[in-house]
Amino acid sequence: MDANTYDVIVIGAGPVGENVADRVVQGGLSAAVVERELVGGECSYWACMPTKALLRSAAALRAARQVPGAREAVTGGLDVAAVLRRRDSFSSHWEDDGQASWLSSAGIALYRGQGRISSDKVVEVTGEDGAMRSLTARHAVVIATGSAALLPDIPGLRAATPWSSREAAAATSVPARLAVIGGGVVASEMAAVFSGLGSSVTVLARDGVLPLAEPFAGERVTESLREAGVRVLLGAEAGSVQRGGDGVVRITLTSGEQVEADELLVAIGRTPNTREIGLDIVGLAPGAWLTVDDTLRVVGDDGELLADGWLYAAGDVNRRVLLTHQGKYQARAVGDVIVARAKGEAIEDSPWGRHVATADERAVPQVVFTEPEIASVGLTAAAAGAAGLRIRVVDYDLGAVAGSALHADGFAGHARMVVDEDRKVVVGFTLVGPDVAELLHAATIAIVGEVPLDRLWHAVPAFPTISEVWLRLLEAYGR
């Protein structure tokens, strides 16, 4: 066998690329992954893991302070150095030996370097030393190159050396003043992190806070950031930026107001890592988000299959859902469908079939780890309405549930269930409150399983848990 030929070649060893390769090997094919930075990708070193580690200590402290008896035992504030050390450990100290040896134990070949498609099913890998080697795929090439932070064209911004989410997640010290451009998930979580660590934070949220969530979620997070001392400027747009000789960043808003900070974080969205991967070979423009068909094969703008169907794209790079768990779900579908096609097996591509990622459109769970946490899945009321569904929205005060009051004094929260009235099933669910993240999976199961409300009535929540909100919502609906 030619040492440079594999059944499947995956470009990018983030969480998605790793999982595609693993699934392929478990299906009996051979796989190689190409990685130019760290095996484990953005999620392990600069995104999910470090940010959640940074948020967790403040959340634990808050939880202790909300329960008498525990509260009295808390005699100090956060130990910032210990928080940063714990983050370092959850980021594996930015070393990937652990994940690289997992690849090897899973029977996956790793090539370090920049991967680029150079012709049909051929990927060129350029190592750090400039050495190049060609890998050939028998069946498929999978692009799992992920995304990077987007920097807008604001005059002076680049020269002011702003932080992206990477610098924020890996920060070794806490700036006295931090300004944040953006109001989405990353901006909100980072504002909570740095405010908790002692920075004086200003958020410039042109489009509001968490604009894609149910409105009450963004409102509650805005309120709580403000209660924590964060300046949240809704509708504020940065017009220009300048870092002075004194190191201070001055952001002039389009309103004329000026905001000063020691560091500036830009968190306004992502751009695909597709600039240097040889997209021109298959007739696509470098730098584009990739569009895929049901089984995640790359298609052109007209929806026509490209590259005779040997090219797939999974994870952030196809822009379907920019979340690790959803990318890994796509990875399982891609790995399995490549194996099925290679073996001439039937393709299960009807909705909810094994080879398609149906949940990407109907049931994406997401947690925003702010205080309070926002946990949501499926459609918001606005999105369901826009999709033409005949819906009924049921709201309940989460703080009024017995389990919530026991969980923490002063527990404040809210729950919303969006019901498709024609099918009598839940299509959307949002929870806002402390520690609600772990409640989310029940809602995901209800939506994916399309469990009729009549049957959901028989799923009795244990007393006294916060999950009793399910019973209260069904009663409010009219059971």
Ligand SMILES: Cc1cc2nc3c(=O)[nH]c(=O)nc-3n(C[C@H](O)[C@H](O)[C@H](O)COP(=O)(O)OP(=O)(O)OC[C@H]3O[C@@H](n4cnc5c(N)ncnc54)[C@H](O)[C@@H]3O)c2cc1C
């Ligand atoms: C601050 C922040 C916090 C987040 N928190 C969460 C969270 O809590 N939960 C969650 O689910 N999601 C979270 N996300 C999103 C999550 O990080 C991404 O959805 C996930 O990392 C996408 O995985 P991926 O494998 O598609 O891409 P990536 O993780 O970006 O991995 C792609 C890999 O491909 C490599 N690569 C790129 N181009 C090439 C090339 N040409 N040749 C070789 N290698 C290449 C890169 O070096 C990288 O290792 C967060 C994102 C950010 C920015």
